[in-house]
Amino acid sequence: MANPSVEPAPQGAGDANARRDRPPTIRDVAELAGVATSTVSRALSRPDRVNPRTRVRIEEAAAELNYIPSSQARGLSSGRTNAVAVLVPDITNPFYFDIIRGTQHQLKAAGVTQLLVDTEESSEMELDALHKMRKSADGFILAASRLTDAQLTEVSQTQPLVTFNRASTSAPTVMIDTPSAIIQALEHLASLGHHKVCYVAGPPTSWSNQMRWKVFEEDATKRGMEVHRIGPYAPKTTSGAAAADAAVRTGATACIVFNDLLAIGMLQRLQARGIRVPADMSIIGSDDIFGADFCNPPLTTISSPIEQAGRVAVSMLLAQLNPLPGSATRKLAVMPTHLTVRESTGPAPA
Amino acid sequence: MANPSVEPAPQGAGDANARRDRPPTIRDVAELAGVATSTVSRALSRPDRVNPRTRVRIEEAAAELNYIPSSQARGLSSGRTNAVAVLVPDITNPFYFDIIRGTQHQLKAAGVTQLLVDTEESSEMELDALHKMRKSADGFILAASRLTDAQLTEVSQTQPLVTFNRASTSAPTVMIDTPSAIIQALEHLASLGHHKVCYVAGPPTSWSNQMRWKVFEEDATKRGMEVHRIGPYAPKTTSGAAAADAAVRTGATACIVFNDLLAIGMLQRLQARGIRVPADMSIIGSDDIFGADFCNPPLTTISSPIEQAGRVAVSMLLAQLNPLPGSATRKLAVMPTHLTVRESTGPAPA
DNA sequence: AAGCTTGCGGCAAGCGGTTGCCAAAAGTTG
DNA sequence: CAACTTTTGGCAACCGCTTGCCGCAAGCTT
Numbered sequence: 001m002a003n004p005s006v007e008p009a010p011q012g013a014g015d016a017n018a019r020r021d022r023p024p025t026i027r028d029v030a031e032l033a034g035v036a037t038s039t040v041s042r043a044l045s046r047p048d049r050v051n052p053r054t055r056v057r058i059e060e061a062a063a064e065l066n067y068i069p070s071s072q073a074r075g076l077s078s079g080r081t082n083a084v085a086v087l088v089p090d091i092t093n094p095f096y097f098d099i100i101r102g103t104q105h106q107l108k109a110a111g112v113t114q115l116l117v118d119t120e121e122s123s124e125m126e127l128d129a130l131h132k133m134r135k136s137a138d139g140f141i142l143a144a145s146r147l148t149d150a151q152l153t154e155v156s157q158t159q160p161l162v163t164f165n166r167a168s169t170s171a172p173t174v175m176i177d178t179p180s181a182i183i184q185a186l187e188h189l190a191s192l193g194h195h196k197v198c199y200v201a202g203p204p205t206s207w208s209n210q211m212r213w214k215v216f217e218e219d220a221t222k223r224g225m226e227v228h229r230i231g232p233y234a235p236k237t238t239s240g241a242a243a244a245d246a247a248v249r250t251g252a253t254a255c256i257v258f259n260d261l262l263a264i265g266m267l268q269r270l271q272a273r274g275i276r277v278p279a280d281m282s283i284i285g286s287d288d289i290f291g292a293d294f295c296n297p298p299l300t301t302i303s304s305p306i307e308q309a310g311r312v313a314v315s316m317l318l319a320q321l322n323p324l325p326g327s328a329t330r331k332l333a334v335m336p337t338h339l340t341v342r343e344s345t346g347p348a349p350a
Numbered sequence: 351m352a353n354p355s356v357e358p359a360p361q362g363a364g365d366a367n368a369r370r371d372r373p374p375t376i377r378d379v380a381e382l383a384g385v386a387t388s389t390v391s392r393a394l395s396r397p398d399r400v401n402p403r404t405r406v407r408i409e410e411a412a413a414e415l416n417y418i419p420s421s422q423a424r425g426l427s428s429g430r431t432n433a434v435a436v437l438v439p440d441i442t443n444p445f446y447f448d449i450i451r452g453t454q455h456q457l458k459a460a461g462v463t464q465l466l467v468d469t470e471e472s473s474e475m476e477l478d479a480l481h482k483m484r485k486s487a488d489g490f491i492l493a494a495s496r497l498t499d500a501q502l503t504e505v506s507q508t509q510p511l512v513t514f515n516r517a518s519t520s521a522p523t524v525m526i527d528t529p530s531a532i533i534q535a536l537e538h539l540a541s542l543g544h545h546k547v548c549y550v551a552g553p554p555t556s557w558s559n560q561m562r563w564k565v566f567e568e569d570a571t572k573r574g575m576e577v578h579r580i581g582p583y584a585p586k587t588t589s590g591a592a593a594a595d596a597a598v599r600t601g602a603t604a605c606i607v608f609n610d611l612l613a614i615g616m617l618q619r620l621q622a623r624g625i626r627v628p629a630d631m632s633i634i635g636s637d638d639i640f641g642a643d644f645c646n647p648p649l650t651t652i653s654s655p656i657e658q659a660g661r662v663a664v665s666m667l668l669a670q671l672n673p674l675p676g677s678a679t680r681k682l683a684v685m686p687t688h689l690t691v692r693e694s695t696g697p698a699p700a
Numbered sequence: 701a702a703g704c705t706t707g708c709g710g711c712a713a714g715c716g717g718t719t720g721c722c723a724a725a726a727g728t729t730g
Numbered sequence: 731c732a733a734c735t736t737t738t739g740g741c742a743a744c745c746g747c748t749t750g751c752c753g754c755a756a757g758c759t760t
Binding site for chain 2: 071076081100108113135264290
């Protein structure tokens with residue numbers, strides 16, 4: 001049981017850290033530096049509150065002991081956890097991966113821990129997580145929240161949160177500019193001579209699904225197109241087959257699909273059925289997820305800066321958590337979108 | 351200072367929770383139940399330690415107040431955080447998404463929080479995270495660790511961890527059975543008449559990359575094949591172009607590629623250059639990630655139960671954290687693999 | 701040089717739980 | 731019914747860190 005690190009260090013203080021078996025606490029540092037724990041605490045959190053000389057001494061002591069403050073203890077007294085929970089409806093969906101990537105990146109930069117939660121497309125689970133974790137997270141990022149407006153409002157009164165792709169009057173929101181994207185997509189289809197278009201709907205509880213449909217209908221009607229709508233479908237490639245079959249039956253020559261996952265699923269089914277894309281039917285997806293560029297044919301899709309959106313969401317949340325006196329907190333960020341034309345769209349069949 | 355919760359509830363106890371502004375603490379529960387906080391604590395953690403009647407009373411009080419113990423405070427005294435950190439080299443890589451999915455799922459089932467960390471393929475960041483988070487996580491799962499054996503050994507002495515896809519004598523490991531998979535793949539290629547094969551290498555620090563190459567070389571040589579090796583390449587689709595070009599230059603008719611990401615990148619490049627897959631060259635990937643089934647052509651690949659591997663990793667870690675008297679902790683889990691033949695492999699060109 | 705401002709750092713009271721220890725209560729036994 | 735054992739539950743001391751309050755000493759003013 002002889003712990004080799006018990007041996008006194010020959011001389012260099014560099015390896016003094018290994019001396020204790022138990023992780024060093026603030027008290028150890030205080031003792032080593034010859035000050036009170038409170039001073040150590042301040043030296044580490046508000047450095048300008050202590051004399052530079054003392055601070056240096058403390059920092060050296062801390063470094064020597066290899067001291068790391070316990071986030072738990074810190075959280076206990078400060079009431080903050082230094083963690084943010086990110087709630088996504090489906091961790092399986094590459095779209096959310098991109099979001100997670102963005103949030104993770106930005107949170108890490110801010111030294112905040114990310115708590116990832118998969119709500120499995122269920123508003124109950126979402127609510128439950130929001131409730132259970134209210135003590136363990138300083139704030140929440142709700143990606144594509146399934147909550148009702150009322151629920152959202154209620155929750156946002158208790159805890160800081162920002163929603164993503166879900167409009168809310170009560171909480172800051174970052175949104176993907178779907179409307180203009182849908183219009184771009186319809187413009188593109190119109191220019192290719194399509195007259196009969198179909199919207200392939202995603203989850204009914206998805207706010208962005210509703211928005212997309214609304215704009216789609218309005219704009220397509222305005223253009224005098226024949227408008228169809230099918231769905232709802234689960235936003236997964238596996239739902240693509242059913243969607244593809246239904247889409248074909250509508251007689252539309254082009255589809256704008258709720259998201260890329262579904263669109264890719266449709267692509268596969270259409271190919272299996274010998275329906276050529278884009279010769280027989282054009283397909284436009286949404287999100288430009290991983291895979292959209294190398295599927296077959298490569299998917300024309302509405303590109304959104306998803307990862308960046310994740311970053312912005314974090315910034316907004318952090319701004320809310322640590323309000324800067326000067327700047328008012330931004331309540332809404334709209335991320336620009338554009339249509340990425342690849343090979344799944346082409347001229348309408350004659 | 352009148353505490354509103356002192357008012358007796360009219361009758362229904364259901365909405366009593368909304369009464370206090372501050373989240374209820376164990377003290378509130380104790381007061382409501384008319385017992386000491388210690389009793390509440392025990393009633394909630396070791397129910398058999400208190401009288402059933404008292405326990406029921408406490409449970410009711412807790413429910414009424416909507417009490418949720420603070421994991422922070424609990425952790426402070428118990429020394430546990432109820433969180434597990436999962437370290438992945440690159441959160442961008444779909445392969446790790448699958449792992450994360452698995453760990454997330456299993457951790458959630460166990461009521462443990464997942465702390466996700468992207469180490470950016472750097473052993474320093476990995477070490478750093480391991481160090482910085484030793485207080486905030488009860489254990490670690492290292493996916494495809496970039497650490498040296500020595501580092502791994504050292505770290506594993508301080509904190510509970512399990513490695514994934516990284517052999518280790520010091521820590522429990524879950525591995526993908528790469529060797530047999532590579533052999534299957536070579537068998538497949540041999541049966542298609544390929545004689546010149548090329549291994550497209552991934553990151554040199556990746557242990558599984560080394561293993562794959564080792565087995566590849568051995569087995570291909572045994573079969574009397576002409577063996578090539580190119581690389582290393584970053585495991586990203588964008589590295590695929592360079593890899594494809596290099597692969598073509600070797601004169602090999604088939605490649606086994608470090609992973610699907612790289613393989614898909616190669617596919618794209620080969621197509622762009624007019625080199626037909628599989629007519630001119632066969633490609634075999636590894637991991638069967640999202641996208642491997644719908645790229646063009648669909649990728650023949652080594653399928654691994656990645657998500658399940660994540661789950662197993664969690665189980666092993668949790669077993670380590672809460673050792674059951676009876677069962678010895680498993681030190682190694684090997685996940686079976688199989689070759690999924692799709693359309694990127696075909697007969698060797700004449 | 702005396703009086704005053706200001707900066708620095710210590711004291712101690714929490715933050716919300718857990719847990720060892722012990723006394724009171726309840727149950728057993730002869 | 732007394733003596734003894736077993737439960738049950740309260741007291742209080744932490745866990746590691748933060749922070750309001752306050753005293754001291756150094757720096758400044760006149």
